[in-house]
Amino acid sequence: MSAALSIPSSRVVTFLAERAIPFSYIRTTATGLRKSILNAPVDFRDLMKTSGLHEYETQGFGPKFKVLLPVDVITGSGAMIESTMSLYRAKTRGDERVWLPSIDDVLEAGDVLIVAIVGGRLRCFNGSHLSSESFREISELLKAQNEPSIFEELLARLRILGSRGYIAAPQAGSSSVGRLLEQELGIPMNSSKNPDYRGIELKAGRITNARSNLFAQVPDWEISPLKSSAAILESFGYDTPDGKKLSSTLSIRSANSQSLFLHLDRDTQRLHARSNPLEPEDVVSWSLEKLEERLFQKHSQTIWVDAVSRMEGGVEYLWFVGLERTANPIFPEFLRLLRRGRITVDFLIRSDGDKGFLFKISPRDRSALFEGSRYFNLVE
Incomplete structure (x- = not known):
């Protein structure tokens, strides 16, 4: 696989899928991080729509129609940072965008940002290159109580x-x-x-x-x-x-x-x-x-x-x-x-x-x- 085709850690995907935690992932690039712009892929847009949190199709173009959602950003050490996620469409062509102001605290260019919904609330974390300790800390924060x-x-x-x-x-x-x-x-x-x-x-x-x-x-x-x-x-x-x-x-x-x-x-x-x-x-x-x-x-x-x-x-x-x-x-x-x-x-x-x-x-x-x-x- 080329470096451009990055995907999340396999154990993260298995963990989320087994517990039926709705999630999507967003690839990051050096350009996107530098310009504070990430493309909102189809899976992410579907996740927002099916969860009832946001619908890009009905959103107007430009910053006037930007939507802010509360989100918990989980660091590799297991710390939780309260932040906001910006969902908007570009002013000229209407391309779907997403941005997380605190993204620099959890990942670098080429990493994958996981966006999961737990208890109706967004939780984001780095889905690439997780150490065993980081995975353990993150999984504990994502687990539903006694869920089989x-x-x-x-x-x-x-x-x-x-x-x-x-x-x-x-x-x-x-x-x-x-x-x-x-x-x-x-x-x-x-x-x-x-x-x-x-x-x-x-x-x-x-x-x-x-x-x-x-x-x-x-x-x-x-x-x-x-x-x-x-x-x-x-x-x-x-x-x-x-x-x-x-x-x-x-x-x-x-x-x-x-x-x-x-x-x-x-x-x-x-x-x-x-x-x-x-x-x-x-x-x-x-x-x-x-x-x-x-x-x-x-x-x-x-x-x-x-x-x-x-x-x-x-x-x-x-x-x-x-x-x-x-x-x-x-x-x-x-x-x-x-x-x-x-x-x-x-x-x-x-x-x-x-x-x-x-x-x-x-x-x-x-x-x-x-x-x-x-x-x-x-x-x-």
């Missing part, structure tokens, strides 16, 4: 679910395992990019070697030659009885039947989808920084639930038998798996709507992608 581990709670519920044996799937198709799991856990269907169960991402599938979804991420249209899914469909789609479609798996290792393939450009820090390997042309692109943020946002802690399937009277029955718990994705490993063709991207586009751009990985490669991986049986 969210993972332990979820594991207990899944073991009860596993003890029930085969359960009729609510529908047919590839998504039936996930839908059944959501139904049994009382999780409403949604298209949110945020984790499913109180800070934990849930993935469910049949026990096979088939690839599973890591995340969906649209290309960066601003840096892409083709500016929309419709443009991709027009250039590379094919006619079917149900209309024009493009269902295509892209890999770095070789071009597919539509002459599409992936190319990783470390100089520009971009992943490209290209056409025509003999005379390559970029089709769409993703910035590696955005892919890293997406991977980290989705999989700081993930439960991959395994189910076995049987058909009876034309109905599928599923039995949840085990799970793999992973935490703290390793972005250099993500790039290595991309280069080896172990992570691929599916284009699933139709004239009447599409499922987007899915980054996928095979189950046997998951453990290499994460710092922590452990398997739990749900059936005695």
Whole structure:
């Protein structure tokens, strides 16, 4: 991973995710610290909105509309400094900004500022390079009183679910395992990019070697030659009885039947989808920084639930038998798996709507992608 792609300490992320403490992180740069300006990333803006503390979308431009929120800044020694956080939009273009006057007391350029919400109050601290003593002091200040581990709670519920044996799937198709799991856990269907169960991402599938979804991420249209899914469909789609479609798996290792393939450009820090390997042309692109943020946002802690399937009277029955718990994705490993063709991207586009751009990985490669991986049986 390049120095520019900094992420928080893995143990900090695990601690916050296990206790379902809402949080986001903000990268810092020398320029931002010198000018007292930090960009407010999407995850941070979402955190402010979902917590009811602030909504950038409705905020006016310029200093006149600046919002100040009280915040506790935690130093590495465990001291708590009362401060204020400024949330505003730039006067000219409306770019979302954030600033913490006491930020120089806790971090340097290149460090990551963690913003967590505990008891409805903002608490900030340096999420990079924490010593064991600093982590212990900070974690004590963040802990909720006698709050059980969210993972332990979820594991207990899944073991009860596993003890029930085969359960009729609510529908047919590839998504039936996930839908059944959501139904049994009382999780409403949604298209949110945020984790499913109180800070934990849930993935469910049949026990096979088939690839599973890591995340969906649209290309960066601003840096892409083709500016929309419709443009991709027009250039590379094919006619079917149900209309024009493009269902295509892209890999770095070789071009597919539509002459599409992936190319990783470390100089520009971009992943490209290209056409025509003999005379390559970029089709769409993703910035590696955005892919890293997406991977980290989705999989700081993930439960991959395994189910076995049987058909009876034309109905599928599923039995949840085990799970793999992973935490703290390793972005250099993500790039290595991309280069080896172990992570691929599916284009699933139709004239009447599409499922987007899915980054996928095979189950046997998951453990290499994460710092922590452990398997739990749900059936005695």
